[in-house]
Amino acid sequence: MHSTLSDQQVIFDFGKWNAALPEHAKAYASAQPYPHIVLDNFLEEWAAEKAMREFPPVKDEGWIHYVHFNEKKHGLNKTDLLPPFVRQVIGELNTPRFLSYVSQLTGIDHLLADEMLEGGGLHQSLRGGFLNVHADFTVHPHKANWRRRVNLLIYLNRDWQPDYRGDLELWDREMTQCRQKISPVFNRCVLFNTDEDSYHGLPDPITCPEDMTRKSVALYYFTEEKTAPRKRSTNYQARPGDGWKAPFIYLDKKFVALYSRVKSTLGINDDFISKILSLFSGRKK
Secondary structure, eight states: OOOOOOOOOSSSSSHHHHHTHHHHHHHHHOOSSSSSSEESSSSOOHHHHHHHHHHHOOOTTTEEEEEEEEEEEEOOOOOGGGHHHHHHHHHHHSSHHHHHHHHHHHHHHHHHHHHTTTTTTEEEEOOOOEEEEEOSSOOOOOTTTTEEEEEEEEEOOOOOOOOGEEEEEEETTTOEEEEEEEEEOTOOOOOOEEEETTOOOEESOOOOOTTTOOOEEEEEEEOOSSSSOOOOOOEEEOOOTTHHHHHHHEEEHHHHHHHHHHHHHHTTHHHHHHHHHHHTTOOOO
């Protein structure tokens, strides 16, 4: 999926971003509440615009509907259903050259791209969408020795306003307070370590107009370990002020953990649970 564009039409300017690596790597390592960085104008402007124009609307065919107590969002990770240019952008960000860039930025060697786009690909939230604060699953569901290490998110939301909410929240490792809020504005990239206590989310329902959505490209990078790392599914957490929601957040987390074990054992994908959830929510698949 490597780009075949001419040098005049690069998707990602390696020269520019590699030149800034020493400064950015230092900032990444020292960031709080855990290693992360926010990089604006990440893709070349024309590429981000084209990817945004191609971004498909949420519809039943191909989209996975993550709709349960802890989240309300939609994902598309089937490579053959991605728009051609979006597929090309993802391919560029999964090349060995780009992985080398991310390794130098994060200090994590031998990063691997997930060609299955497990849990990643395209994410989209309609008005009212949310994702409770959580730490991500730690091991690839279908590759027992692959440890999840880095998340990359690129936002494709032109004219996103502060009162739409939808900021990515980074919480401290003790879940006592939100330490960073990152607006999902156009062509902004966020990279962060996915440790067992890298808590993040967008827990308050977004309030964008009905004809808008919150769009992002989500890619996850892994390392292959000699022995299988400790496996844990998505670890949702209640915020200090969540009150009555806290026990439901916990119970839903346990359901997700059970599903994750079944998914790994039987080799099924997220489209299966999407169909089940659609039945409960009255959607037709």
